[in-house]
Amino acid sequence: MLNDQKIEKFRQIVENKFQIYNSLFMSLPYDKMTNIGMLLPFLYEESKEGYQLGKSPEEIVEDFFQKHTELETEDQKTELLFKIIQYIERQVVLFDSIEDAAFQQLHSESDSGTVMNLYDRATQEHHLAAIRKKMDDFAIKIVFTAHPTQFYPNAVQRIIHDLRDAIINDSVTQIDTLLQQLGKTPFVNKERPTPLDEAMSIIYYLRYVYYQSIGELYRKIKQVYGTSNFTPSPDIIQLGFWPGGDRDGNPFVTADITLKVAEELRISILKDYYGHLKNVRRRLSFRGVSDVLEKLSKKLYASIFQKDVKISAQEIIDQLDEAEKILLEQHNGLFRDVLDDYRDRVKIFGTHFATLDIRQDSRVHQKVVDDIFVKVSGLAVDSKSNDEKINYLLESNAVLNPDDFEDEMTCETLKSIYNIKLIQENNGERGMHRYIISNSDEVKDVMNVYVMMKLCGYSEDEINIDIVPLFETMEGLDKSEEVMRTLYSDEVYKKHLAKRNNKQIIMLGFSDGTKDGGYLKANWQIYTSKEKLTKISEENGMKVVFFDGRGGPPARGGGKTHDFYASQGNTIANNQIELTIQGQTITSVFGNKDQAKFNFEQLLTAGIENDVFKSIKKDLNDKERQLISELADISYKKYSDLKAHPMFVPYLQEMSTLEYYGRTNIGSRPSKRGAGSELKFEDLRAIPFVGSWSQLKQNVPGFFGFGFALRTLKDQGRFDEIKELYKGSDFFKTLVLNSMMSMNKTYFPLTYYMRNNEKFGEFWNVLFSEFELSKAMMLELTDYKILMQEEPINRKSIKIREKIVLPLLSIQQYALIKLQKNEGDRDTYEKLVMRSLFGNINASRNSA
Template identity: 40%
Template structure:
């Protein structure tokens, strides 16, 4: 399907239907909603016109109310603004539902199910069939759900979206009207900040309603296409961070881990129980009674009467299901055998744990924990251990097997480290090794960070010969990425760690994107990760280590999101790509995996990407020496440009005063603090990448997603390298994806909203510096892609972004107006709290509308 036809279908099936149902929503019998709905088109048109004319947001709002004399009091005006926000939030949900309902029709899924096309080819090509089977023996896809707050609809709203999507698919007008009425009355905002367990409950909705059926459907399809497809572990796996991710989140404790582990097991068994009840209703024959009774007890008790110390009953479940299947086959002609096969497949996939619970902690906490161990277990405490050379540190480690006594008054974070290490053993007893087998070390800087963690396990009851744990270093900052290969070389040469790896499936290394963007800018982050992958692959192949990259990507392009599958399809031969693992978070979850259609499509896309890089590699995806030099030179120019901005004395001050940064901590969508060292003065290094990126996106300036790219491309052109850059864009899928994702990020930018700052006596020149780089980058992105508009090659995504930006433009104006009002008020003024609340309420809709940036 050509781009023009795709765009036509999208406009007819999505944009037109959305306007139709939005008109219906405006006429619902809610006095306030109806009144707001009648005014909103005028308010939106007013904002669009004034923003286009670069009018100050404060003047935009005041000019609007001058036209409507009935709003005599300031509080009446504010009340309307609150209602506009509430209305627009629900428009975003309606648009989400319409897009999801028409996903298959809009053409974005024309290349969906490319995996299906490959399977058809394999059915008539024995050689290809054999290659795919062989590839699957050493291939896996793991999607790891994280609770990072880039979008969190309450569970009630997720349910409405799902039901509304189904009603829209069926053109069920009566049901659509009822659901729109329900949407109008359902609160979007939680009055209390969620706990880590609350976050787990929110994400569990996706596990139960989307991933459970979709993964099973895909696996069933693979099994039916390949008779010899036998793998030790499931091909498609799920990971989970809420309740396990401690990095910078003091609200996560071992109690959180226990509750989330229990929650995952409970919702899984309830899903099993629902399937089992269908089986029980159909299989009413003789010969299966005892097996049915056994399963009834297991499923019911684990669903509704969970115990404190559960055990892994997966083998027992499979044994009884297989017994039932045998009876059906031998005595009842195989009647309803497919129902049993379906549940067997699900139990094999999800076991008794549903999703592997990862534990993550910062290296500084682990070093502090190890200091306590040294004082307790070493015959002579080593003075100045932290100052030792890396070689001497590693030589001093003793790897004793014991279980230290935990004293009262121990630092809470150290105590939690020891307790969770001990509790991992219980999770493995309850769900098998895959239930919890990874400990991720954030801010990993040296080999001793991993070896010290290994020793922490050994002094907490684990044995070196029975240590089913993968120690996963997370390299994220530019400097850490540069020395990552050297760190791993030391580990691969360490006798104890070398023996440990022989017993494991290989080495997993996590590479984070968000903090590397904050640290070095968009282009340098992409280059640093790509270069690190090449170097880490080389050293792992040298030591014959099966390497898995776990990518911390998700959300907008500035956080590593965008067209992620294109990265995995274009890594080239120098990058290990047998296993694909990545984080999915916030808007990534709801946009790419929020419905069965989108989840099925995106999972298959990632699988196809993993297969394509091996079965059909493109020569241009492996960069030659000159191309790498070209890329590196551009990354360096971009890096210098970004650092100059980041080190500008007004940089952080601008972000604090002109964006809603300081209000992010007040929105109740995350248990995680906005910054590390929460009580200290804000420093850029303490600011979480997600807060950093979100603040710039609220400003509609999107600095982390583009800044420095234009200067890099301009420098290449001035150096006479433009033809080479153009050729690289055409030949390298990886480089093309980086540029295309940058264009996606820039499609969300609107400097007109803050254009009044050009004349600001404090920030005027600083603002112009950012605007100049935006203009420069846009010019070169259009030039390199030979386009007239950004994202010309992706018209559906472009139109989707444009509509979402139009929907939320009034929210952006209201937010900037409120920030300006706050600057005029004393913090003790009663109105200060009111305008602060307007800001926090506007954040939700702006973030939620950005779901298609994933």
């Protein structure tokens, strides 16, 4: 009944509004898109009916031209297709804005996973004291990355922001004007953005969304849980930042760019403080108080615009404390809450706004350390083992000058390490305090970073950096326990950890893990690795914090984030929830104040619930573990066989959009690691890999092998065991539901034409068979009639979005077929493929 009410509400405030504003959209005077709104429904119907009849995209698009246009030349036809793409892109923006505007009406303060819901539940079950105790030493951290999964240029993002507000206020005139602006604003960057451009794009959200949403959420937490004896820590919600610091595979990130991004973060938060202080001064206009605040305002202004003027967070807090003293002594504490709220923001955001992380690949570090060893020792690079090189360099008194090295990467890496101290001086220690090492699978990967810090002149007391190994491949996850055991017993590293309060941050890569091991195996391997790492850390007296490299869709570790973290049992350390968000997840899940606040709450309560509200569904018993392990191994074997298929990489290369990701001006980094021209599986980045399956509407990494594993055990007469597992384990249930989400976004009829392809027909049939099997098995397991049965709003949203982009998919496949046949103007068809990438990805935002 509740689901029916929710669907009806969604229909009224989202679906109906979209129909109304879409009709307005159709009549707008766009220069190049006249009558497209009239033609588009015909292409949609041709696509919908055509795929049901087994037609190919080429037949569907040609039928559309023949039946509904009088176009004759190839140029005329492709020009129309470009116009349709432009039109659909803007329809997606309109739907995004309408759905975002409806967020508040579709969610309430007492929804499951909110701060108020947690409070009510804790009050009823007498757990408030336990929640306060947990809050005292718990935090969530969202880390923004610059991974290119979001295709909106900054100008379009700002229109979305304004359009949402206009829709909330039902301002038809304003909506009309903004839709006109949308029609005339380019959706494609003329040039590839630089890492600094990417950073500025996300800083926009920091300034105009998170400064308010986090500030308001913290105030709410204080009001709900604060007492005379307890004030929640301002560190309970933290922000991290990778653009400009993430060097892993991005040759365009330099030490100089990192410095510039750090400075932009510092200036941006000071601008927010300066603007906010104007509102504070409007209320606190009293003698004495106003003088202190005016002085602070002038210092903030000078710190923003004069390079030689710096202000620390503590200085700001000291002046606010002085103002508060006068306010209490002379003015009855009037508007003290206004001052209090402002001071809390300074405590939350400091002068750093978000913590800038450095990330680099372990293999790059090894080359740098080899280069350093040769320079310092005068010996040949292979004259000593890696461990011997580390010991030699640790005992050396050398202090390196980056400019003494000819190799550009060595020079840049050392400059970056020198810059850490400078950034900490300007932005505070919270401005930069982590060095993340991708592809960590050996002890030396961590020690290499420590060695480089020492050789850059840092004394032991000055290494105010957490060295963070990132275990992301199946091999890396397998080795993680042994690596950490050795590190915890290493005297040099143990001493370093003591200075870091015996806290070790460990990052785990969901994206690359899934690419490497398949959906079920990757998630289970990460779960069990976390358990082992928790145990080994506790045994060594270390507090471990897990940092999850999660993407948007389930195949990159996304999906139901609250459910995922709420399902972690007590065998996994729960000191902090920390995860990456990127691309369309930033705009769709944390893109405006209401959504951001809601989703920050969901993460926060998931972590607290885990410790405070015990449930047998969170802790796996031996039988459940054995069963998941068995399923994971079977699915891994199935997925590994698929990867080993001789057509696996050629299929992606020739039949998907993989080759075109790197050629779109959406992100600054290459779409693959490695410089060679030959495409190797291990060089594929997870985002274009998963994205290419998504563009094909096949979403293979989100389900492949799962159905086969379920059927294998069913054939052994053990399906009741799996049903018990699904009902008894929150963790397993979340994996099943996330996989269902991936399958709900598949549409194999789009590529039915491939089943008869001479080269790839057999491979396509392997994919399709596993999809059909996985869908059937999961419906049987859950007793659902349809996928995502218990998520009516998400399902409805996905359905509308899929309807909007179906013509776009037809155009993309049509262009790919032309390219495969080598027909027509190659350059034009390649542009059609790339342009249709944008709308397809932007529309698929229901993923986290």
